[in-house]
Amino acid sequence: MKTYGKKTWIIAEGYIPSYGNGPEPEFTSHETACILNTSSSKAEIEITLFFTDKDPVGPYKVIVDAQRTKHLRFNDLRNPEPVPLDTDYACVIESNVPIVVQHTRLDSRQAENALLTTIAYFE
Amino acid sequence: MKTYGKKTWIIAEGYIPSYGNGPEPEFTSHETACILNTSSSKAEIEITLFFTDKDPVGPYKVIVDAQRTKHLRFNDLRNPEPVPLDTDYACVIESNVPIVVQHTRLDSRQAENALLTTIAYFE
Amino acid sequence: MKTYGKKTWIIAEGYIPSYGNGPEPEFTSHETACILNTSSSKAEIEITLFFTDKDPVGPYKVIVDAQRTKHLRFNDLRNPEPVPLDTDYACVIESNVPIVVQHTRLDSRQAENALLTTIAYFE
């Protein structure tokens, strides 16, 4: 299969609620970057986080193997530091091979969960 | 009418919950690729699924007749194999004529359904 | 102000639930094409609907005045015929001047409403 996608993706809306309802981990409030690597090479990805009132943090390094998808929860990022909860952020995702990125959030702060998604901005 | 669209579409976010609430089939948790074929020819479409930790599966073959729309539920795909539930996936949708693809999910795991949609990524 | 947008827009996902909950008209289940005309001329718009198993219907004619927005409910289309409820459809929106189109649905079939939106596909 041909390799599809772009090397740079941006999600301007980021916010992980600090609490949720329902069985974990499915109903933990979470924010996800769904990444698809259709290429025949491993994707070496660097994520930089931007905030309202402090300097950017990163890079967070993520690997997505050839011809695999990874639905990356921002909640799981640990290095260089966890993503702060209840805090506005945005991110730039840069890869060494073309990938496709879609942004999703499940918000379970109230009894019934809410969902949002969009294909990210790319260049 | 002019023919609109592109021949390749990608949805990076895929996940079909294994359960739901409410009357079926409207409130069965489902994931849909809404496909529009404005051309005057039958669209012969091949879908390939990508996973986190196994090789891609496909092609799934789908026909959308000339000047028709098909709201394809991934739940209904059977050949070469059903789409696994509660499992992250992504997909590449390739057509022999231009089409337009929009991705929608209805999640009815909790008492009140949640919805998401986005125009898919295209090349 | 400069004129922004494109002349052709496509929404592949269309479905108006036949019932809803909550005070009307805000909580009537509805599907909307939000149209913005930034130009200094009246936008003369034609909408064609596509279905799963019958020929396209249209054009539905809509006017959006210069420098105005119109949040058009598909529920309100009457001529040549109302949009059938509980039925999959898709649409092509063609304008004589550039416009921007965003697709939104409010689904109030259950006690708590659900929302979806996406910028439409354009050419």
Added chain:
Amino acid sequence: MKTYGKKTWIIAEGYIPSYGNGPEPEFTSHETACILNTSSSKAEIEITLFFTDKDPVGPYKVIVDAQRTKHLRFNDLRNPEPVPLDTDYACVIESNVPIVVQHTRLDSRQAENALLTTIAYFE
């Protein structure tokens, strides 16, 4: 880091419900333009609002500092005048440096909140 984005963004769907449920300010019904400025210069942004039946209002002036994100609630705009509630609107967002804009709404009119998001239209 390279500067990413475009200088003009459009959100065709705008509507701020006049009431909500749940603890404020998180669960106040609100509409947000999430703006990311990856450049090394301050972004000077002008927002113009469009309505159904009156002339455009603006510009609203907003600053997003270099390498910062701002999740701007339309509810908070005050000058030249507050955004009317329960009223359809649309907006054009123009910046002197490239930015990325994503549109989100939290609707808390009913007991359980609903969410929508999309990357805005750009030129």
